[in-house]
Amino acid sequence: MPSLARRSKLEVCLDILNALAKKSMGLTRLSLEVNVNYVALKKYLDLLVNQGLVREVVDEKGRKFCVTERGLTALSYFLKLKTILSVEKALVKEA
Numbered sequence: 001m002p003s004l005a006r007r008s009k010l011e012v013c014l015d016i017l018n019a020l021a022k023k024s025m026g027l028t029r030l031s032l033e034v035n036v037n038y039v040a041l042k043k044y045l046d047l048l049v050n051q052g053l054v055r056e057v058v059d060e061k062g063r064k065f066c067v068t069e070r071g072l073t074a075l076s077y078f079l080k081l082k083t084i085l086s087v088e089k090a091l092v093k094e095a
Helices: 009-022 027-034 038-050 069-094
Strands: 054-059 062-067
Touching (some): 009 027, 009 038, 009 054, 009 062, 009 069, 027 038, 027 062, 038 054
Antiparallel strands (some): 054 062
16 A cells, blocks of 8 residues: 655655656646646745756746756655665665
């Protein structure tokens, strides 16, 4: 049976950055992609935009969000850290 553990705020932010790194998208699509409700997603996006990790683009087709260079850098660092911590956790289990 799959784990129903809640994601931390950091994990949700990383999921958002990861999804936007693959393709820019609007709120509805992003909400479905990262499995976060619309209201909560808007709060996360406000945080990420204010930190310069995500950029909002408005054109004639509507409003989309895309990851910035700073967001890609942050995502890269956190993914490396996650890998390092996973290896360390595995080593501790073996000991």
